[in-house]
Amino acid sequence: xxxxxxxxxxxxxxxxxxxxxxxxxxxxxxxxxxxxxxxxxxxxxxxxxxxxxxxxxxxxxxxxxxxxxxxxxxxxxxxxxxxxxxxxxxxxxxxxxxxxxxxxxxxxxxxxxxxxxxxxxxxxxxxxxxxxxxxxxxxxxxxxxxxxxxxxxxxxxxxxxxxxxxxxxxxxxxxxxxxxxxxxxxxxxxxxxxxxxxxxxxxxxxxxxxxxxxxxxxxxxxxxxxxxxxxxxxxxxxxxxxxxxxxxxxxxxxxxxxxxxxxxxxxxxxxxxxxxxxxxxxxxxxxxxxxx
Amino acid sequence: xxxxxxxxxxxxxxxxxxxxxxxxxxxxxxxxxxxxxxxxxxxxxxxxxxxxxxxxxxxxxxxxxxxxxxxxxxxxxxxxxxxxxxxxxxxxxxxxxxxxxxxxxxxxxxxxxxxxxxxxxxxxxxxxxxxxxxxxxxxxxxxxxxxxxxxxxxxxxxxxxxxxxxxxxxxxxxxxxxxxxxxxxxxxxxxxxxxxxxxxxxxxxxxxxxxxxxxxxxxxxxxxxxxxxxxxxxxxxxxxxxxxxxxxxxxxxxxxxxxxxxxx
Numbered sequence: 206x207x208x209x210x211x212x213x214x215x216x217x218x219x220x221x222x223x224x225x226x227x228x229x230x231x232x233x234x235x236x237x238x239x240x241x242x243x244x245x246x247x248x249x250x251x252x253x254x255x256x257x258x259x260x261x262x263x264x265x266x267x268x269x270x271x272x273x274x275x276x277x278x279x280x281x282x283x284x285x286x287x288x289x290x291x292x293x294x295x296x297x298x299x300x301x302x303x304x305x306x307x308x309x310x311x312x313x314x315x316x317x318x319x320x321x322x323x324x325x326x327x328x329x330x331x332x333x334x335x336x337x338x339x340x341x342x343x344x345x346x347x348x349x350x351x352x353x354x355x356x357x358x359x360x361x362x363x364x365x366x367x368x369x370x371x372x373x374x375x376x377x378x379x380x381x382x383x384x385x386x387x388x389x390x391x392x393x394x395x396x397x398x399x400x401x402x403x404x405x406x407x408x409x410x411x412x413x414x415x416x417x418x419x420x421x422x423x424x425x426x427x428x429x430x431x432x433x434x435x436x437x438x439x440x441x442x443x444x445x446x447x448x449x450x451x452x453x454x455x456x457x458x459x460x461x462x463x464x465x466x467x468x469x470x471x472x473x474x475x476x477x478x479x480x481x482x483x484x485x486x487x488x489x490x491x492x493x494x495x496x497x
Numbered sequence: 498x499x500x501x502x503x504x505x506x507x508x509x510x511x512x513x514x515x516x517x518x519x520x521x522x523x524x525x526x527x528x529x530x531x532x533x534x535x536x537x538x539x540x541x542x543x544x545x546x547x548x549x550x551x552x553x554x555x556x557x558x559x560x561x562x563x564x565x566x567x568x569x570x571x572x573x574x575x576x577x578x579x580x581x582x583x584x585x586x587x588x589x590x591x592x593x594x595x596x597x598x599x600x601x602x603x604x605x606x607x608x609x610x611x612x613x614x615x616x617x618x619x620x621x622x623x624x625x626x627x628x629x630x631x632x633x634x635x636x637x638x639x640x641x642x643x644x645x646x647x648x649x650x651x652x653x654x655x656x657x658x659x660x661x662x663x664x665x666x667x668x669x670x671x672x673x674x675x676x677x678x679x680x681x682x683x684x685x686x687x688x689x690x691x692x693x694x695x696x697x698x699x700x701x702x703x704x705x706x707x708x709x710x711x712x713x714x715x716x717x718x719x720x721x722x723x724x725x726x727x728x729x730x731x732x733x734x735x736x737x738x739x740x741x742x743x744x745x746x747x748x749x750x751x752x753x754x755x756x757x758x759x760x761x
Contacts, residue, residue, distance in 0.1 A: 215588070218587040218589060221577040221581035222578045222582070226589065229596075229599065229636060235614065237610060310748050312511055313748065314741070315514050317741050318740070319711075321696045325521075325730070325733050328719070329726055330517065332726075333726070381756075427602075431604055434697050455606075459608065469610070472603075472609060473606070483602065
């Protein structure tokens with residue numbers, strides 16, 4: 206820790222820190238409290254308060270349980286697919302192979318493209334008759350007339366594939382950053398001892414990038430859990446709620462149907478999920494700090 | 498041999514990353530109903546149709562206002578806060594881990610209360626609402642990146658400035674700012690890409706037709722242009738160009754920012 210000479214002053218750092226702090230307080234924390242209170246109001250202009258009706262109605266509803274299940278499928282699918290691919294990409298990226306520097310900006314493209322635009326592209330890829338993904342799905346499923354976005358399973362597959370495509374770059378960067386911190390001497394020493402590259406990965410790279418892996422996975426988890434826009438733009442939650450993850454349900458309840466109390470209740474579910482992941486993340490962060 | 502394998506793998510990865518975009522470009526350049534993978538003839542008709550209508554410029558202008566406005570808010574705020582976190586021990590230091598945790602909370606949860614809240618303060622359905630919401634969303638990550646960049650600037654430089662009688666703020670302006678320039682570049686990339694691409698705040702916080710930003714317009718067109726894939730894709734490609742161009746020029750700094758983020 207590098208400390209400045211004027212160590213005791215609290216005024217200067219407070220003045221510098223305050224604007225950002227206030228922005229966060231006013232736009233994250235202040236709306237949150239009435240927002241959570243909203244979930245406890247029964248629907249309608251003169252709703253009762255407090256009331257658990259939003260929760261009991263949601264939990265009693267088969268559609269909502271399906272929404273939650275789809276959210277889980279979505280998160281597990283995206284994180285499960287993106288992690289190994291991002292790992293491989295980051296290992297390649299940090300090799301510093303001559304002539305491969307150009308690859309970095311191409312590799313990061315999916316992160317830079319607007320989510321709604323790439324959703325639109327995937328919608329087209331799995332849309333009309335001659336579209337490549339449609340053809341591929343037909344080949345795999347053996348159904349010559351399959352319309353992927355009219356079929357719950359293939360629609361969800363497309364949604365996961367799209368978010369997987371978008372998530373790989375960020376995770377790759379995180380992992381590459383982690384790999385770059387490993388001193389080259391470690392690998393050199395292992396090499397002189399005759400360790401194979403697989404052994405070196407398993408005993409050096411992997412354990413030393415565990416924290417980066419955890420952070421990367423949790424970032425992708427959080428983004429996927431709250432992602433409404435790509436699903437909304439790709440399938441609109443259809444066909445027949447087949448891709449309606451909880452975040453999309455929230456989005457539609459609030460901004461398409463104006464059911465703000467229901468939306469707030471769904472929001473509290475997502476917030477609880479998000480908080481769980483946050484603690485998991487903080488926990489793993491602290492643990493690795495001790496071991497380092 | 499090993500080299501060739503690396504090359505092949507890298508080309509595969511890059512191909513997978515870029516192919517969907519190429520498909521989008523292909524569709525935007527094809528005449529309606531084109532069935533082959535590589536179109537037999539290329540047409541600029543779809544682009545001409547969009548660029549000949551006034552609404553496109555209106556929405557692009559709104560997008561630019563919101564992106565640049567957010568940048569104008571986030572850049573100074575994150576520089577100041579990042580500097581404070583990097584150089585002082587104070588009450589904010591304990592907040593730092595929380596700062597990084599904010600983006601892990603589902604932003605969508607805050608939307609419903611935010612709508613009511615903006616209604617109360619009279620900002621609902623305005624571009625400033627979008628600027629503030631987007632700024633709040635980007636700030637935590639940018640503060641963290643700036644903090645890490647400031648950490649890499651040697652303290653001795655500032656001590657010399659202090660000895661010469663610089664005030665704290667002119668120190669920030671004359672010594673820290675120039676050396677934190679790469680950090681500001683990284684913040685610029687992050688904010689521009691995030692804000693330009695943002696759909697969810699625009700959809701939730703604005704309703705007026707004249708306040709639409711490009712991503713919201715794209716989603717709106719899915720409803721009304723349903724089968725006009727060429728037009729939709731042309732609109733999509735025009736929307737993705739600005740962030741992609743900005744990123745190509747400034748990505749070096751952003752990658753450095755990410756590396757700093759994880760090494761600290």
